[in-house]
Amino acid sequence: MKERTSVSNACLARLPRYLRLLKDRRESDIKTISSTDIARELKLKPIQVRKDLALVNEGSGKPGVGFEINDLIYNIENYLGVRTKKNVIIIGAGRLGQALMNYNGFENDIQIVMAFDKDKRKCNDKNIIYIDRLEEFVKKKRIKVAVLTIPGDDAQSICDRLVRLGVKAIWNFAPTNLKVPEGVVVKNEDLSASLTMLLNKLKYEEDK
Amino acid sequence: MKERTSVSNACLARLPRYLRLLKDRRESDIKTISSTDIARELKLKPIQVRKDLALVNEGSGKPGVGFEINDLIYNIENYLGVRTKKNVIIIGAGRLGQALMNYNGFENDIQIVMAFDKDKRKCNDKNIIYIDRLEEFVKKKRIKVAVLTIPGDDAQSICDRLVRLGVKAIWNFAPTNLKVPEGVVVKNEDLSASLTMLLNKLKYEEDK
């Protein structure tokens, strides 16, 4: 596989979008697709699509024709690493946590295996259990990935606990700047900031 | 206020983070803050913080001291436009939609005024109403902003309906490339892609 370093964050964000489009086309029994085609669909430039694909695609496209859809899917999935199962836990079984537990749009390498909550009334001893059992569970199942859907105040302390237990990747929905040691990756999903950005864009549109 | 055009998307994403930190400090009755300080806290470079602040800040910092926290908050809020109330509707009152309805982390300019669902059993005639009443409601309340928390298949047709009714900003949680006319802004919140990106980063960390 190609070197990971070569792929920018921006490109990394586009890959899942390509993947989705490609799978869509495969559904319709289409065999090939051109960068022009992809670009039109996703509002990108053909040259950018080609650049991106060149970074992750083992094979190559045919001039005048395009790319083999199946090859592309295989290579992108391979690159993204979505071909190996990952067990994920959720901390905080509030509405957001439950939404993610039941979300069926994730790539099929994602397996949400358990949710934890500090409110015993939310626990059902099946897929939502009491937060005190976190240590035991994470160790036994060797969990590496956790989702934080808890209030900001609790986020850092839970994060510390998770890191101590060997969790290496945290998807954080709490509006907090988590501090983690080297080697642990965090992705902040700042819903408030996201909506604010949208509204700011709108304001700009209106002012035009 | 400064020209909107000058601020990059990347900077725009940082502004809410500054805002949060600043408000935090204000809580503790701290009056000033330096770019060094902000940078350390948010893992940025001081020079970048200064550059960002220069873009939105009317006043200016004092060499050797830093910035007035109150001024900064005022100016950033002003710039982001979070000082004017916005009425927002949610389409799709599933778990995710309900999570957002009850989310209390939004800037206080955001008012979620109604949710709609096509499943009558989810409707309560209070804050969740039947989707058929969309037209009437959006027109009467002059809604400009909508959140889409519905399955991908329904997203485009609902989007079209919203656009026809004059909605100008769409926060889309459905994994779909929405097609909208010029002048309508869309922000895609692709949860699956987001998690995939995190896991890819993790893979890269492991390979190091």
Add this chain to the structure above:
DNA sequence: TAGATTGTTAATCGATTAACAATC
């Protein structure tokens, strides 16, 4: 005054875009 920090101007870096020969 000495130390800290600002804002300006210039340099660097990385990503996007353009141009085009090669090829199906």
Add this chain to the structure above:
DNA sequence: TAGATTGTTAATCGATTAACAATC
């Protein structure tokens, strides 16, 4: 062959970083 599209090499663009004089 003509038309479409690829991948390479170079140019452009924009954002981040560095250097530093000015100033509290």
